Amino acid sequence: MRIPRITPNTSLLVVSTVLIVIASVWAGQTVGWLMPVEASKEAGQIDGLFRFMLIIATGIFLGVQGVLLYSAFVFKRAKDDMGDGPNMHGNLRLEILWTAIPTALVLYLSIYSFEVFQLMGASSPMGGGAHHEDSGLPIRFQATNPDPAAPPPLIIAVEAVQYAWIFSYPGSETQVSELHLPIGRPVRMDMKSNDVIHAFWVPEFRLKQDVIPGRTTQVSFTPTKAGKYQLRCAELCGAYHGGMVVDVIVEDKKDVDAWLKSQASLGTSTRVAQLADPAAAYGATSGTTVLQSEQTRALVGHLRAQGQ
Secondary structure (H helix, E strand, O other): OOOOOOOHHHHHHHHHHHHHHHHHHHHHHOHHHHOOOOOEHHHHHHHHHHHHHHHHHHHHHHHHHHHHHHHHHHOOOOOOOOOOOOOOOOOHHHHHHHHHHHHHHHHHHHHHHHHHHHHOOOOOOOOOOEEEOOOOOEEOOOOOOOOOOOOOOEEEEEEEEOOEEEEEOOOOOOEEOOEEEEOOOOEEEEEEEOOOOEEEEEHHHOEEEEEOEOEEEEEEEOEOOOEEEEEEEOOOOOOOHHHOEEEEEEEOHHHHHHHHHHHHOOOOOOOHHHHOOHHHHOOOOOOOOOOOOHHHHHHHHHHHHHHO
């Protein structure tokens, strides 16, 4: 049996392919240092998809750039070559290859992305999701907990207003401007906006959901790592959009309960959505008195400090 001769080009192709695969996998597995900490169960699913997409993208980038550099140096015109290049109409096998491979990759990524979407319960027919208060049309982005033995979700009402977040916990009439969540328990945020479109975004949870006037939108997740994070508005909502930031504290349930009791002892505040006037909070004249309670002043205090 005759052993086929291995040409230098074949050796170069094999070595380059192996190096590209190693570099791509390394890039996908070590990208974690560029990302926020994974602080929710859903974050791992999102990061897994991101790492896989980065592996594919790195491989394509290195492969394309390698072919370009190889072609530029190997097939460059000699100084004394004044003739025409070879008359090549095309390469059917190459055209089939560069059509089939991207098609297969796109199909696989679509299936993988949809599976992650399903695991997060995004198209679940139960559990509400985001919906229009009048029509009931579903706009779902909900991370569900498939474990039937898991505790029921903690449902928190969220009110977004320029430029503050107001939270109402079940069984309490007190409105607070800080979010405390029990570690390991599913949480569902029922969110409304009283003015413009806002967006609920905690980078460590890897979830973002628009908060739309006239609708109740929901986002669900399970915090898994104790710590202090920040909830940011991720939708440009006005002049002081950058100041719409509040703390999110993930801690033991007993600590959350103790904090809620301490907040309840401060008394019930008037609805901030009816009181807060950002222009007046910055000293502008609008004909409205807004800072009418200690609780309201606490909710918009970060804006006053930032603007002055």
